[in-house]
Amino acid sequence: MRIGHILFLVMALTLPVQGLYAEKTPPLPAPQDTEFIPVLDSLLKEGLDAARLERLFSHPDMRFNPNIPALFFTVQDSQLDYGQFSRPEPVQRAKKYMIEHETTLKRAEKESGVPPEILTALLLVETRLGTFMGRNAAIANLASIAAMADPDVQEKIRKHVGDKSRYPDKEAFRRRAENRAAWARKELAPLLRYAEAKGVHPAEIKGSYAGAVGICQFMPSNIEAYAADGDGDGIIRLSTHEDAIFSAARYLKEHGWKRGMNIQEQERILLTYNRSRPYARAILDVADKLRE
Numbered sequence: 001m002r003i004g005h006i007l008f009l010v011m012a013l014t015l016p017v018q019g020l021y022a023e024k025t026p027p028l029p030a031p032q033d034t035e036f037i038p039v040l041d042s043l044l045k046e047g048l049d050a051a052r053l054e055r056l057f058s059h060p061d062m063r064f065n066p067n068i069p070a071l072f073f074t075v076q077d078s079q080l081d082y083g084q085f086s087r088p089e090p091v092q093r094a095k096k097y098m099i100e101h102e103t104t105l106k107r108a109e110k111e112s113g114v115p116p117e118i119l120t121a122l123l124l125v126e127t128r129l130g131t132f133m134g135r136n137a138a139i140a141n142l143a144s145i146a147a148m149a150d151p152d153v154q155e156k157i158r159k160h161v162g163d164k165s166r167y168p169d170k171e172a173f174r175r176r177a178e179n180r181a182a183w184a185r186k187e188l189a190p191l192l193r194y195a196e197a198k199g200v201h202p203a204e205i206k207g208s209y210a211g212a213v214g215i216c217q218f219m220p221s222n223i224e225a226y227a228a229d230g231d232g233d234g235i236i237r238l239s240t241h242e243d244a245i246f247s248a249a250r251y252l253k254e255h256g257w258k259r260g261m262n263i264q265e266q267e268r269i270l271l272t273y274n275r276s277r278p279y280a281r282a283i284l285d286v287a288d289k290l291r292e
């Protein structure tokens with residue numbers, strides 16, 4: 001009886017206070033750029049923690065950048081210079097890398113069947129062996145792409161791209177914008193979880209224009225599916241060589257890499273990492289040179 005009485009009293013005292021608090025809770029500060037408002041709203045609807053989102057969107061690097069989504073309408077993979085990786089200087093650096101990381105590469109090969117030459121060539125093509133992992137915050141790039149879900153932002157990007165567009169047809173542009181926006185939107189929460197596990201602010205993780213992170217350039221959703229803890233410290237850090245090497249190896253293994261595959265089969269698996277034939281061929285070509 002007494003406990004019930006006290007409980008009633010406590011409830012009577014706290015309920016109005018909670019109600020008052022709820023009324024007075026200030027709304028989240030608006031993101032620095034209005035283009036991000038629908039992105040922030042959709043993350044809140046997904047149930048992500050408001051305080052975490054506030055910390056994210058108030059970071060100085062969390063700015064909308066129209067140049068990032070614009071790239072999805074201008075760049076063609078065949079225009080990229082994959083031949084640069086087979087030149088003597090990068091190949092020489094890759095040979096040094098193989099010696100320096102021999103133990104890790106051999107351990108990764110033992111588990112995955114992917115040879116050190118392929119893993120090294122892949123990391124060379126992806127990030128020049130970890131020396132270039134992107135200039136901007138990966139999460140700002142992804143949010144800038146995700147912002148295209150909003151028709152006004154879409155129109156802004158269409159004007160920004162202008163006559164450089166490979167999608168001059170308005171409807172084709174709209175379809176691609178919506179498709180890319182939905183894809184980028186799904187990568188935001190995994191990137192936030194990755195940052196939290198690493199104990200860093202999400203905006204401090206640099207990435208490619210498409211939001212790939214680390215020495216092995218994983219999309220955030222792939223981190224959860226395929227990343228591996230190569231150095232065994234219990235945390236996935238794709239900015240370390242051990243974790244990046246093991247993660248790339250695991251990805252290729254889980255996409256069908258087997259010992260003794262012929263070149264065509266190897267190319268087919270590399271295409272699952274990046275759907276570009278010149279990319280896959282550049283890796284095989286560098287790997288060949290590393291065997292010399």
Ligand SMILES: [Ca+2]
Binds near residue numbers: 229233235237
């Ligand atoms: Ca680790």
